[in-house]
Amino acid sequence: MLRAIPFGWLLAFVAVPCLLLLVIAFAALAEGVPPFAWGSLSLEALITLTEDGFYLAAFLRSLRVAFITAALCLALAFPMALALARAPARWQPVLVLAVLLPFWTGFLLRMAAWVGLLRDQGWLNGVLLALGVIEEPLPLLYSSGAMLLGMVHAYLPFAVLPLYATLLRLDRGLEEAAADLGAGRFTVFRTITLPLAAPGAAAAFLLVFIPAAGEYVVPEMLGPPEAQLVGRAVWGAFFQDRDWPLACLLAVLLLAVLVLPIRLFQRLETRP
């Protein structure tokens, strides 16, 4: 009985929704609300998707953006997590909080702040103009750089926390033993710290990569208008074109692309 309630909920609100995506992806468009016909079968969405090179390009670009975001987050998060794990014990809760608290200011507000900093009449251009570094405002906003900056800002804490947890559990005795046996600091890091932290680093990378691949809000607010990503394509097909079957097919394909990273992540998580 106690199992039936959550099981029923999960079936109704997780399993059925995913199946419906698959069903509607092959439904025929129709006039009215909802704009498709239940029980119909059509390959229209699939044909649109394969004939228009736009969607394949969006998939490739999304994967590239997600990969770069995850790599940047990992590169930044690793030294941060190392410093966190090695900080005096009484400072650690405060420092962890300092990493987490930006989360609580609201994701949209943080992205709005970047808009305010980066736009042509924005804070950064104002400072650079006042210092005489530049003579005309730089077009910083609505660029791939601004988009990546926003993505890293949004996802960095996701990468820091699993790495911190891994590094905290790491047996410092191994590093000391290596140092006692004559290994230099770099050798200790390369042969002991890095291999032991690898599973945590992989988890951190995937924890950023998976949501970043379907991200909609950050590219919309900071990225260049022409940078079509899958998240934006799903949103556009649904809200602008009212082509629900196409939006569903794009969502199904996004899931298919992410199955491998997701399985990998779950294996890392359930590791004993």
Added chain:
Amino acid sequence: MSRLMLALGLGFLWLPILLLVGYAFSASAIPFQWGGFSLRWFAALAADERLLEAAWLSLRIALGAATLATLLGGLVGWVLARQRAFRGRALFGALAGAPLVLPEVVTGLSLLLTFVALQGLLGWPTERGATTVLLAHATLGAAYAAVVVQSRLSQLDRGLEEAAADLGASPAQVFRTITLPQIAPALAAAWLLAFTLSLDDVVVASFVSGPAGTTLPMLLFSRLRLGLTPEINALGAAILALAALALGLAAAMLHRHSSHSGRDRGKAG
């Protein structure tokens, strides 16, 4: 070297937030420009009825969704931690973890289809709005709550529960007097996590809501498309102040709780 990176990383995380809050006190009508100290944007915020209405709706949805998510996620976590073998356990585990890894657009779209299908089959929900957003957020929050509760339950010393049962406590009494107090901090953390997720979500809400249910992030997002205003700085400052206040209260409660239980332990010894 790594300390320098930590300082730089924290600076990067905090710089836009601190500037957002700082310029909330600027009189200038151009965001992120200093025009002397003023509270006019806070006054504008307090007079903005559409925004306050959306904030109130978001708060009610988040309260309901977090509570439902904690109950459901608690049950899911309990099943995952305590019921090792039953038919469909692999499916149960996969479904419990799925919302954690599904992209937001996929979650939003798939839940919308479900609500449309339910409406067609059962005539319910009659319209999309607060209720559908609440159900979607509860589903999402429950997945996170389940992880938190499951990990706490699997750390517990089962011996205490067995001892209570051996001494004649019914399963309900064991749960109430032994298990519940031990997982209470995890339940609180799960509730807070689900609450924050709900308040912060714009993508899932945009898909599953209707004309009657504009949450604060949805309103904010549509306004940001039109341009930045200093009112948004004031909103950021207000939210950060509330978050700091909530955090302070939580820390104070935890501190009191830990000093109490410390005294209890002293008495027992």
